[in-house]
Amino acid sequence: MLQQASVTGFIRTILIIILIYYGLKVLSRLFAPLLLKYIAKKAEQKFGGQFQQGPQQPQPKKKGEVTIDKIPNTKTSNKDVGEYVDYEEID
Numbered sequence: 001m002l003q004q005a006s007v008t009g010f011i012r013t014i015l016i017i018i019l020i021y022y023g024l025k026v027l028s029r030l031f032a033p034l035l036l037k038y039i040a041k042k043a044e045q046k047f048g049g050q051f052q053q054g055p056q057q058p059q060p061k062k063k064g065e066v067t068i069d070k071i072p073n074t075k076t077s078n079k080d081v082g083e084y085v086d087y088e089e090i091d
Contacts, residue, residue, distance in 0.1 A: 061067065
């Protein structure tokens with residue numbers, strides 16, 4: 001009841017594997033852009049359309065009006081982290 005592998009069966013199996021590999025490669029090139037568009041659309045819906053907003057038109061300023069476009073980086077220090085200990089080296 002044991003069957004031995006034949007050379008033609010082995011070659012047929014290798015050819016089927018190669019055919020499947022190249023078939024998946026071609027299909028992935030066809031469907032990858034569609035999949036990426038779908039993912040981008042879902043991400044856009046999730047974030048509320050932030051990606052599709054065009055450049056904002058600057059509002060006309062009144063003479064003498066001051067506007068700040070950049071928020072300065074404020075560094076906060078946490079003084080509750082620990083205390084400074086002064087030490088001396090012992091020879």
